[in-house]
Structures are given as C-alpha cells and as structure tokens.
Amino acid sequence: MKIPYRTYLTEEEIPKQWYNIRADMPEQPAPLLNPGTLKPLTAEDLYPVFCEELANQEMDATTRYIDIPEEVLEYYKTFRPSPLIRAYNLEKALDTPARIYFKFEGNNTSGSHKLNAAAAMAYYAKAQGLTSLTTETGAGQWGTALAMACAYFGLDLTVYMVKVSYEQKPFRKAVIETYGGKIIPSPSDTTEVGRAILKEDPNTGGSLGCAISEAIELSLKDDKCRYALGSVMNQVLLHQSVIGLESKAAMEKLGEYPDIVIGCAGGGSNLGGLMAPFMQDKLTGKANPRIIAVEPASCPSLTRGKYAYDFCDTGKVTPLAKMYTLGSEFIPSANHAGGLRYHGMSPALSKLYHDGYMEATSVEQTKVFESAVLFSKLEQILPAPESAHAIHSAVEEALKCKESGEAKTILFGLTGTGYFDMHAYMQYNDGTMTDYIPTDEDLQRGFDKLPKVE
Amino acid sequence: MKIPYRTYLTEEEIPKQWYNIRADMPEQPAPLLNPGTLKPLTAEDLYPVFCEELANQEMDATTRYIDIPEEVLEYYKTFRPSPLIRAYNLEKALDTPARIYFKFEGNNTSGSHKLNAAAAMAYYAKAQGLTSLTTETGAGQWGTALAMACAYFGLDLTVYMVKVSYEQKPFRKAVIETYGGKIIPSPSDTTEVGRAILKEDPNTGGSLGCAISEAIELSLKDDKCRYALGSVMNQVLLHQSVIGLESKAAMEKLGEYPDIVIGCAGGGSNLGGLMAPFMQDKLTGKANPRIIAVEPASCPSLTRGKYAYDFCDTGKVTPLAKMYTLGSEFIPSANHAGGLRYHGMSPALSKLYHDGYMEATSVEQTKVFESAVLFSKLEQILPAPESAHAIHSAVEEALKCKESGEAKTILFGLTGTGYFDMHAYMQYNDGTMTDYIPTDEDLQRGFDKLPKVE
Numbered sequence: 001m002k003i004p005y006r007t008y009l010t011e012e013e014i015p016k017q018w019y020n021i022r023a024d025m026p027e028q029p030a031p032l033l034n035p036g037t038l039k040p041l042t043a044e045d046l047y048p049v050f051c052e053e054l055a056n057q058e059m060d061a062t063t064r065y066i067d068i069p070e071e072v073l074e075y076y077k078t079f080r081p082s083p084l085i086r087a088y089n090l091e092k093a094l095d096t097p098a099r100i101y102f103k104f105e106g107n108n109t110s111g112s113h114k115l116n117a118a119a120a121m122a123y124y125a126k127a128q129g130l131t132s133l134t135t136e137t138g139a140g141q142w143g144t145a146l147a148m149a150c151a152y153f154g155l156d157l158t159v160y161m162v163k164v165s166y167e168q169k170p171f172r173k174a175v176i177e178t179y180g181g182k183i184i185p186s187p188s189d190t191t192e193v194g195r196a197i198l199k200e201d202p203n204t205g206g207s208l209g210c211a212i213s214e215a216i217e218l219s220l221k222d223d224k225c226r227y228a229l230g231s232v233m234n235q236v237l238l239h240q241s242v243i244g245l246e247s248k249a250a251m252e253k254l255g256e257y258p259d260i261v262i263g264c265a266g267g268g269s270n271l272g273g274l275m276a277p278f279m280q281d282k283l284t285g286k287a288n289p290r291i292i293a294v295e296p297a298s299c300p301s302l303t304r305g306k307y308a309y310d311f312c313d314t315g316k317v318t319p320l321a322k323m324y325t326l327g328s329e330f331i332p333s334a335n336h337a338g339g340l341r342y343h344g345m346s347p348a349l350s351k352l353y354h355d356g357y358m359e360a361t362s363v364e365q366t367k368v369f370e371s372a373v374l375f376s377k378l379e380q381i382l383p384a385p386e387s388a389h390a391i392h393s394a395v396e397e398a399l400k401c402k403e404s405g406e407a408k409t410i411l412f413g414l415t416g417t418g419y420f421d422m423h424a425y426m427q428y429n430d431g432t433m434t435d436y437i438p439t440d441e442d443l444q445r446g447f448d449k450l451p452k453v454e
Numbered sequence: 455m456k457i458p459y460r461t462y463l464t465e466e467e468i469p470k471q472w473y474n475i476r477a478d479m480p481e482q483p484a485p486l487l488n489p490g491t492l493k494p495l496t497a498e499d500l501y502p503v504f505c506e507e508l509a510n511q512e513m514d515a516t517t518r519y520i521d522i523p524e525e526v527l528e529y530y531k532t533f534r535p536s537p538l539i540r541a542y543n544l545e546k547a548l549d550t551p552a553r554i555y556f557k558f559e560g561n562n563t564s565g566s567h568k569l570n571a572a573a574a575m576a577y578y579a580k581a582q583g584l585t586s587l588t589t590e591t592g593a594g595q596w597g598t599a600l601a602m603a604c605a606y607f608g609l610d611l612t613v614y615m616v617k618v619s620y621e622q623k624p625f626r627k628a629v630i631e632t633y634g635g636k637i638i639p640s641p642s643d644t645t646e647v648g649r650a651i652l653k654e655d656p657n658t659g660g661s662l663g664c665a666i667s668e669a670i671e672l673s674l675k676d677d678k679c680r681y682a683l684g685s686v687m688n689q690v691l692l693h694q695s696v697i698g699l700e701s702k703a704a705m706e707k708l709g710e711y712p713d714i715v716i717g718c719a720g721g722g723s724n725l726g727g728l729m730a731p732f733m734q735d736k737l738t739g740k741a742n743p744r745i746i747a748v749e750p751a752s753c754p755s756l757t758r759g760k761y762a763y764d765f766c767d768t769g770k771v772t773p774l775a776k777m778y779t780l781g782s783e784f785i786p787s788a789n790h791a792g793g794l795r796y797h798g799m800s801p802a803l804s805k806l807y808h809d810g811y812m813e814a815t816s817v818e819q820t821k822v823f824e825s826a827v828l829f830s831k832l833e834q835i836l837p838a839p840e841s842a843h844a845i846h847s848a849v850e851e852a853l854k855c856k857e858s859g860e861a862k863t864i865l866f867g868l869t870g871t872g873y874f875d876m877h878a879y880m881q882y883n884d885g886t887m888t889d890y891i892p893t894d895e896d897l898q899r900g901f902d903k904l905p906k907v908e
Binding site: 004005006008010011077078079089107108109111148151152170171174175177178179180373376377378379380381382417419420422423425426429 | 458459460462464465531532533543561562563565602605606624625628629631632633634827830831832833834835836871873874876877879880883
C-alpha cells in the first residue's frame with residue numbers, strides 16, 4: 001500500500017471518548033494545594049473558578065475514558081478529524097530512512113489544537129447556565145479558540161491578552177473581536193493584580209502567569225462567569241487526548257506505530273494530548289515509544305526548572321501545583337517570538353517526566369525558525385513558532401536515523417499555523433532575531449521565590 | 455445516509471486531467487488581438503511572455519481534457535483534495551429547506567484556490583528550463599501561491615504587489631518573502647510603465663492592471679524569466695477546473711447535484727474552475743443548474759461593464775481581449791477592502807455570460823462582511839472578503855428557498871480564508887467601513903477610453 005500524504009479518519013471515527021492518562025499512571029501527580037492552608041483541594045473548592053463538570057474532571061484520577069458530549073462531538077465536526085500527514089518531502093530533502101508523520105491541528109480558524117479544549121469548556125459552561133467565560137491568551141491561539149467556541153455555544157468572553165502579544169498582533173486581536181470576544185491587554189488596570197504588577201513595572205510586556213491572575217480575579221467577581229484555562233490543567237490534557245487518539249487510529253490504518261513521539265511544550269496541552277494513548281501503551285507495557293517534549297531555550301521549565309510546588313500564575317491567586325517550574329515570577333525575555341512562554345508545566349506531564357517516562361530538550365529560537373522555513377518550503381505549510389520546536393526536534397531525530405541507517409517512525413505534533421506570527425518570521429527573515437538563554441543566576445532568582453511547602 | 459460535514463475524496467481520486475470548457479462551448483470567445491495590427495495572436499506570439507506549454511494551452515480550444523503532469527499531481531497532494539463541506543449550521547440558522555454545500559479551497563498556506571494554477575505555472579516554467587517567474591498580486595493570495603509553488607519547484611520569483619495591499623498587508627508580504635519571493639510595491643520606478651503611472655499620480659494606490667503591466671515588462675527583459683497570471687486567462691480556468699471536478703465527484707458520492715452554483719468573480723479564476731463541469735453539463739444538455747457570478751458593487755465588470763475589446767492591463771502592454779470590462783484605466787476606490795479589484799473578466803466567462811449561460815449579481819462590501827461574520831460564527835471559518843461575496847449570495851438564495859419552500863441544493867466556492875484581511879474586518883467591526891458604488895459617469899469615463907476595434 002502506498003501511504004498517502006494525508007490520512008483522514010471519517011467523521012464517524014472521531015473518538016467518542018476522551019482518555020484520562022491519570023487512570024494509568026502508577027503514581028499520581030501531587031494534589032493541588034490551597035495556598036493558605038496547604039491542604040489538598042477538592043473539586044468543590046474549584047467551583048467558584050471553574051464550571052462544576054470541569055472541576056470534577058480536574059480531580060478525577062480514576063475514570064479512564066470520559067464520554068465526549070454529543071454537542072461537543074457535533075462541534076468537533078466543524079474542524080475535525082484533522083489530517084495525519086506523511087512528510088514525504090521533508091524525508092526526501094533530509095535523505096533519511098525515517099518515516100516522518102505529523103498530526104496537523106492548524107487547519108481551523110483558531111490556527112491550532114486549542115479548539116479541542118475550548119469546545120469542551122464553552123459547552124460545559126453553557127450547560128451549567130453560565131453566561132460568560134474569561135481567560136488569558138499569550139500568542140493568541142487560545143483566546144481565538146475560546147472566542148470561536150463561545151460564539152458557537154452562545155457565551156460572552158473576556159480575554160486578557162499578554163501585552164507584548166496584544167501589541168505585536170493587532171490582527172489576532174481582530175479575529176477574537178470578530179468572534180465577539182472582548183480583549184484587555186494584560187497587565188491592566190481592571191484588576192487588583194494587574195494594578196499591582198503595573199505599579200512595580202509600568203513597562204512590562206506581561207506574561208501568561210499575570211494574565212491568568214487577572215482573568216481569575218474577574219471570574220470571582222461574577223457568579224455567571226467562570227474562568228477557562230487552555231493548558232497545564234488535567235482537564236485540558238483530557239480534552240486534548242482527541243489528538244493522540246485520532247493519530248493512533250490513523251496510524252493503525254496505515255500499519256504504523258511511532259518509535260518516537262515529539263511535541264512542543266509550553267504548558268503541556270499539545271504534547272499531553274498527542275502522547276496520551278502512546279503514553280498509555282508505555283505505562284501499561286504494551287509498547288515503548290520515546291516521548292520527547294521540546295521547549296524554548298528561553299523558557300526551559302522541564303530542562304532547567306525545579307520540580308516543586310508553585311503558583312500557576314504571577315499574581316499568586318491560584319492553587320499551588322507541583323510541577324517543573326521556573327518560578328511564578330519568571331517572565332521570559334520579550335525578544336522571544338513565539339508562545340511557550342509559561343513558567344510552569346502540566347503537573348501530570350511533570351510527574352511523568354520526573355518518573356522517567358518522557359524526555360525533554362530545549363532549542364534556541366533562531367534554530368527553530370531555520371527548521372520552520374525549511375518545513376514551509378518542503379511541506380508547504382507555514383508553521384506556528386511553537387509547532388516549529390517539534391519540527392526542529394523531528395528533523396534532528398531523522399538526521400540521527402540517517403546516520404545510523406535506522407528506519408524509525410517519527411510522529412510529531414504540528415499544533416498550528418504561523419499566519420498571525422509573521423512579525424516573528426519578519427525578524428528571522430531580516431536577521432534581527434536573536435536568542436536569549438537565561439543564566440543560572442537568572443533562574444536562581446526565580447527559584448528563590450518559590451513558595452515554601454513542607 | 456447521514457451526509458457528513460466534510461467530504462474528502464481520496465488522493466487517488468484527485469482528477470488526473472484538467473477540463474477545458476472551450477471544447478464544449480457552442481461559440482468560442484473572441485480571439486486575443488495584437489493591439490498594433492489588431493490581428494489574432496498565435497501561441498508563438500505569446501512565447502516571450504508565457505511558458506510555451508502555457509501559451510499552447512491558452513490557444514487550445516479543442517482538447518477537452520488535458521493530462522495533469524505527474525509532478526503537479528504530486529504537488530497537489532500537499533494540499534489537495536480539498537473538502538466539500540455541508541453548511542449544516544448555516545442552514546439551521548437560516549431555517550431554510552435548502553441544502554448548502556461549499557468547496558473550501560482555503561486550507562493551505564496561500565489561503566486560497568490560487569495554488570491550483572500556481573502549481574502548473576511553476577512546473578511548466580521549470581520544465582522549460584527557466585530560472586524565474588514574475589507576477590502581480592492584489593489581495594496577496596496569488597503572490598503567496600506562486601511564491602509557494604516557486605519554492606517547491608526551485609524558481610526565483612518577483613512579485614509586483616498593488617501598493618494599497620502592500621501597505622495594508624505587511625504580513626502577507628512577509629509570507630511571500632519567507633517563501634523566497636521578492637516583492638516590489640506597484641506602481642514602482644523599476645519599470646517604464648510604473649514610472650509613467652507614478653508621474654501622472656504619485657499617490658495612486660495602484661491596481662492589478664498596473665501591476666500586470668510592470669510584471670510583463672520585467673519578463674520581456676529576461677529570457678530566463680516568464681510572466682504568470684493568476685486569473686482571467688484560459689489556462690487559469692483550465693487549471694482551476696480541478697475545483698469543480700473534485701466538487702462534482704464528491705457530490706456524486708453523496709447523491710447530490712447542485713441546482714445553483716455560486717462563485718465570487720474578479721477575473722474569473724475561481725468561478726471558472728468551480729463551475730467547469732457543471733457548465734459542461736449545461737452546454738451539453740445534461741443538466742441545467744443556475745450559475746451565478748458575484749462581484750463587488752465597487753468593481754462591477756459583468757453587471758455594469760461593456761462587452762468589448764480591451765487591454766488586460768493599465769499600461770496597455772498586453773494583447774486585447776474581448777471581455778466584460780470597466781476600461782483598463784478603471785481603478786476601484788481604495789476604500790474597497792477585498793480583492794476582486796480587476797477591471798475586466800475572463801473572456802471565456804464573459805462569452806458564456808454574454809450568451810446567457812450564467813447570471814451575475816453585485817453586492818456592497820458592508821453587506822458582504824455582514825454575511826462573512828455570520829458565517830464565521832456558524833461555520834467556524836473566517837472567510838476571505840472575496841469568498842464572502844459568494845457566501846452572501848448563497849444566503850440570499852437559501853432565504854428565497856425558505857420563502858418558496860423549495861429544498862434546492864446550493865454549491866458555492868469558499869475560495870479562501872481572511873487571515874491576512876483582518877484590517878478589513880477591523881474596519882467592519884469598528885463601523886468605519888463604507889460602501890462605494892461608481893456612478894454612471896464614473897463608468898462612462900472608463901468606457902470612453904476603450905480601444906477602438908472595428
């Protein structure tokens with residue numbers, strides 16, 4: 001059989017259930033803690049911030065498969081299934097015996113995989129009788145995704161957008177507004193947290209951690225409003241598992257199974273979803289693929305962070321999560337072009353990494369864009385800077401195969417397109433893009449401010 | 455059978471041949487004329503400007519099906535087949551008995567159907583041993599498409615970009631540059647034609663017609679360079695027939711056939727391709743679908759133009775073509791946001807319209823954007839302003855069905871996405887978008903300057 005460039009499942013083959021990785025983890029991630037009492041949180045504790053159903057999913061470590069609501073499945077059909085693509089042209093150019101596949105989640109107007117989780121969050125909010133959601137967005141994909149899902153399910157939305165992105169991406173902002181979302185650059189003077197941060201540094205470009213604090217503060221003020229988070233949380237990994245489940249089903253049709261699974265990692269939403277069923281195979285002894293997280297050298301939480309309890313936000317209004325972190329006050333250099341600017345990492349993913357089930361690597365952004373441009377020309381898709389981290393790592397692994405002569409099967413996540421990241425490509429094209437790698441001293445300053453737990 | 459949201463043909467089902475509508479036309483479009491001698495041109499006359507194979511295709515009115523070269527078919531697989539989508543959400547919101555389908559050509563990095571023709575042009579140029587191509591671009595889709603195809607086939611590219619687009623769309627420019635294309639805002643001082651136009655009006659926003667003149671002038675100066683045109687020409691309609699052939703094959707699988715086929719029309723590339731096999735059925739008496747061209751009220755060549763010989767460009771360096779035209783010096787109001795800014799219309803399409811095989815209608819841009827935003831929210835795809843003309847007409851036809859109770863099948867072309875047109879959406883969102891409809895006197899000024907041919 002000649003394997004096609006693009007393999008699509010049928011609509012009927014879209015997974016009917018999400019997969020909950022925690023059900024197969026030999027050891028659970030450490031529980032979320034109340035920062036005041038340091039006691040583990042219950043689902044009920046989260047109800048003021050998250051929809052009840054989502055809070056329940058957040059705490060559910062035992063249900064292996066959770067039904068995708070019919071309404072969410074219908075919505076998924078407006079942009080799923082996404083294609084599994086064989087990167088024939090890349091393979092040929094690299095002259096590698098490796099077979100390279102990528103799961104392309106960017107063929108929707110949000111431009112990324114974020115719509116998978118946004119769908120669930122908007123649906124559950126509507127089902128609970130809420131009228132609005134609020135969230136943060138960095139590079140803009142998550143804000144766009146949630147705006148699209150809110151427009152579809154009929155909810156209002158307020159987005160706190162990291163100021164540096166707000167200024168670099170007027171058109172990303174325009175998409176969110178076209179879908180009816182209201183955007184506030186963060187830090188802003190609309191919240192106590194924002195005002196405090198602005199007072200300390202009026203010129204800050206903002207961070208995801210800070211925008212999260214502001215959105216949560218807003219949600220707590222309005223009983224018909226809840227907060228939605230696009231990464232890090234267990235619920236997000238759950239909803240994003242549709243990526244991996246589809247990938248695995250499509251590969252099975254082709255008689256393939258990945259030796260290596262590669263995903264970019266900021267908060268973990270994409271990699272957590274892509275790897276889900278492959279990690280399951282690993283945890284249950286059915287297979288042993290390598291799973292690689294790729295992060296930016298400018299924000300290296302897995303590769304250089306501490307595995308410790310920390311706040312999920314800069315304003316320290318969230319619960320404490322045990323995760324790989326650079327410290328909640330760490331703000332990546334403004335010269336970093338893409339997303340993946342988050343100080344922490346999904347606690348579940350952190351735990352799996354800590355226990356040796358995953359690898360992690362980091363890359364400088366100029367190298368990432370080199371691979372992005374190569375890929376653009378060969379595979380004719382201009383990738384998001386975030387996704388290009390995974391491309392870069394896939395290229396490296398394919399070149400290793402060339403050296404060793406091994407015909408490995410590589411699967412990576414092409415999480416999105418770079419159409420709203422052209423300012424970054426412009427920097428790369430005109431040679432003004434630079435790299436930033438924090439020194440050990442830079443990182444130590446972040447570690448020194450980690451909360452003391454035990 | 456429940457018809458899915460998205461129907462994809464398999465890669466093996468991508469058409470292996472393009473369809474040449476002229477082979478089935480009872481009367482041929484009038485021949486291209488040498489503007490000096492007013493004698494019909496031969497293919498050889500076009501060789502200095504176009505690749506030989508493309509010049510031959512341009513003049514070939516009899517070969518019904520032309521094989522798609524193997525290399526072009528391979529390239530097509532990087533972005534085709536494109537989906538045929540059932541607009542279930544739009545149908546429901548309009549409460550119409552009509553079944554609405556759209557062929558979505560925007561899921562590639564060029565953002566539109568233009569890649570279908572760019573593929574052929576870059577391939578034939580490479581096969582002829584040329585080293586570069588040159589072209590014009592308005593809204594930017596064509597320039598991006600040709601840059602992508604040139605990067606894939608290994609050719610240099612110079613793009614004359616209509617100045618108003620160049621200024622409004624820095625990010626579109628960045629995509630073209632990422633693919634290695636060189637961009638010059640038009641009119642420019644790099645050509646005699648450009649210098650003449652600038653002298654007359656230094657502040658002009660430019661036009662497609664002017665950018666065409668400049669690109670042709672450049673191609674004539676370099677024997678290893680040829681010109682490529684993204685619309686209007688017979689060769690473009692030929693290459694774009696893949697849209698219609700795929701649409702028809704997909705609809706056949708669903709047991710459907712359109713009662714109405716709708717496409718936006720600037721130069722005719724999309725509508726000419728989408729309608730091709732349906733127009734064939736009409737010309738050969740097999741079926742009788744309505745075929746509707748939708749153009750902007752600000753540039754109404756079919757609905758208010760003259761059917762006459764005219765230059766294809768502002769600089770009057772091209773052959774004369776008999777077509778619906780507003781006069782080659784007509785430059786649409788700069789307040790018009792989208793593409794479709796061309797003064798003329800494909801001669802083949804013009805002839806079919808003149809002979810009563812097609813209908814045409816025009817729409818003001820604020821109405822177009824109203825439909826675009828409605829569609830964005832319901833179908834979760836943010837359309838290009840050009841494509842939104844077709845959406846608007848499809849909505850109107852679906853509402854007529856609601857009134858009459860007829861369950862008609864409507865097919866429209868969603869030629870592309872609006873991700874690089876957000877400045878226009880911003881105008882619409884903040885209420886500053888205005889409409890412009892030329893007066894009869896405005897149009898008369900263009901008609902007065904039509905060349906005198908018999």
